[in-house]
Amino acid sequence: MEVTMMNVVKRFGNFKAVDNLSLTIKDGEFVALLGPSGCGKTTTLLMLAGIYKPDAGEIIFDDKIVNDVLPKDRNIGMCFQSYALYPHMTVEQNIAFPLKLKKLPKKVIDEKVREIAAKFRIEHLLKRYPGQISGGQQQRVALARALIKEPNLLLLDEPLSNLDAGLRISMRAEIKKLQKELGITTVFVTHDQTEALSMSDRIAVMNKGKLQAIGTPEDLYMRPKNMFIAGFIGNPPMNFLEVGYIMDGDRVTLKGKNFEISLPEEISRTFIKKQNNERIVMGIRPEHLSVGAEAPNTIKGEIYVVEHLGKDKLVDVKVGDDRIKVLTGQDFEGKMGDTVNLHLDFKNVHLFDAADGNSMKRVA
Amino acid sequence: MKNGIKTTSLSRAAIYILLIILSLPILLGYLWLFSGSISDELEFGIVPKRITFENWRFLWSDITIGTKVFPNIWPITLNSLLLSGSITLLEVLISLLAGYALSRMNFPGRNFILKTTIILHAFPGVALLIALYYVLNYIGMIDKIAGVVLVKVALELPMATWMIKGFFDEISWEIEWAAYMDGCSRLQAWYKIILPQIKPGIAAVALFAFLAGWSEFIYSYTFIFSSENYTLAVFLKNLIGDFRFLDYGLLAAAGLFYMIPVIAFFLISQKSLATIKFGGIKR
Ligand SMILES: Nc1ncnc2c1ncn2[C@@H]1O[C@H](COP(=O)(O)OP(=O)(O)OP(=O)(O)O)[C@@H](O)[C@H]1O
Ligand SMILES: [Mg+2]
Secondary structure (H helix, E strand, O other), X not given: OOEEEEEEXXXXXXXXXXXXXXXXXXXXXXXXXXXXXXXXXXXXXXXXXXXXXXXEEEEEEOOEEOOOOOHHHOOEEXXXXXXXXXXXXXXXXXXXXXXXXXXXXXXXXXXXXHHHHHHOOOHHHOOOOHHHOOHHHHHHHHHHHHHOOOOOEEEEEOOOOOOOHHHHHXXXXXXXXXXXXXXOEEEEEEOOHHHHHHHOOEEEEEEOOEEEEEEOHHHHHHOOOEHHHHHHOOOOOOEEEEEEEEEEOOEEEEEOOOOEEEOOHHHHOOEOOOOOOEEEEEEEOHHHEEEEOOOOOOEEEEEEEEEEOOOOEEEEEEEOOEEEEEEEOOOOOOOOOOEEEEEEOHHHOEEEEOOOOEEOEOOO | OOOHHHHHHHHHHHHHHHHHHHHHHHHHHHHHHHHHHOEOOEEOOOEEOOEOOHHHHHHOOOEEEOOEEEOOHHHHHHHHHHHHHXXXXXXXXXXXXXXXXXXXXXXXXXXXXXHHHXXXXXOOHHHHHHHHXXXXXXXXXXXXXXHHHHXXXXXXXXXXXXXXXXXXXXXXXXXXXXXXXXXXXHHHHHXXXXXXXXXXXXXXXXXXXXXXXXXXXXXXXXXXXXXXXXXHHHHHHHHHOOOOOOOHHXXXXXXXXXXXHHHHHHHHHHHHHHOOOOOOOOO
């Protein structure tokens, strides 16, 4: 089922929780709604579910406007953040509940429950109550309950946030595989970008009720539209440095307080031009910086602290008042106080307008 | 030097002694009631001299005190059960619906209702006796058990609704939403998903409603005249009659009989009642 939201607005009193959101989700697509806490993700999901009614705009399933269709008539499976299992029913009764409401014959229900329980490996829990199973098991029960009626749309509200790290990674893969198998259009809410990047076909990034961008994980990572996306996607986050834009013929130089970087011509050509001396923001990810020998066109700084991340080391370098984070290999031997030279991978330098935060990349 | 343990056990003993002294009058009262009901004479106030079940004769025969003949107690007991049962049923049913609406829905006047329920509860019902008499008379409900039921339910409802609302408030929205997503209508979600979760609360409200109905006196006494519609409370009052022919043994036995359901209820539900917390302050 294709899902479209058109100029959807939801207010709570005077507060706009969702502000003019437009978004199309293709049939069978897995879309993540990503954004910081309180940005309106759950509210958006609840509007798709039919629990909240939009104050303006339209929600369209395939070709039908569903603004006024009750949740029970939308055929949506939903998994809540708290799982919301019915505590007075056994696991089996929980899973069977949607089918019971449809008045299917008991034999059919039993058959389907057994089938889906096998798929989620919860057969041995069927007779227990939700209070008697672990969080990960509850999560699988909630998924089974959401999926048993073969919904046209699956809504997941941070289903993995209560699980431990190991379980989270295995459930990620499982949900993704299941979604592709069943081909159900799915909206997945999360504030964990790793989850969004690893699971979804496309990511919709929200902030303060507004859709910031929607695109494939690669799009958002490689070509962020604005500083919010650039800073939000990617971990550890992108470094931002305020610089002056200096143009000398065709040569673009970025002048910081304590460094000066000249962009190679084939790179500077990909950005729109600015006034001489205008303040702009340069962004570069820690993984696109490296520590090397003293050379022109590098940034000189002093190591402030070195963090071990397991596979890598994250080096915090002090450049004047600025801090720049650099990802290095495990074999990096620098210590606090050492002077280092940072080399930039120019292909991955981003420039942003300091005033509105929009990317200066030319659209091809 | 005293050590900590000694002080606590000492002060604990003091607390027990105090409690015993404080509850002694009540205990003695009940003891008197019990001994009095099974003997024809008491020694030292509370020790039965000779055991007899003569005082319990109202259970198997009509009784006469002086010139007055009292009706058989069983139809009256049935009346009391009918009264309390109807009050319980109506009160629970209405408060479950109203409590849900107040807890879950937004409608004009909701806040006003919430604030006034408690005031309504504190309103002295006796002050309404005459007005209620006129109203009941007007709608043809005077001298009927149903009339007393209506009055009692109306007066008890605010408190019951307030309590039930508190229980509904504790149920997470997500559970209710999940029910909608699974295909429930609002009514189905209410009785299939939400009600089962507040069973203890419903039981508590039902218990209070029943006991309030069982001990109801002033309205039955005022609004009911025909002896076939008497309730136990009115029957007891009439036993006392005009004090000239007061039979204490009989009164004690009838009083005990009247208390049986109350005692039974508390023995059964004491444990589960203690575990319930009464919400209701939150909105
Ligand atoms: N029923 C409500 N009444 C008033 N304000 C609300 C209500 N529900 C949500 N809000 C507000 O709307 C905003 C968006 O809430 P929402 O629950 O959609 O956030 P979210 O993106 O899901 O956040 P989180 O990641 O913390 O779950 C928040 O600022 C919240 O305070
Ligand atoms: Mg949320």
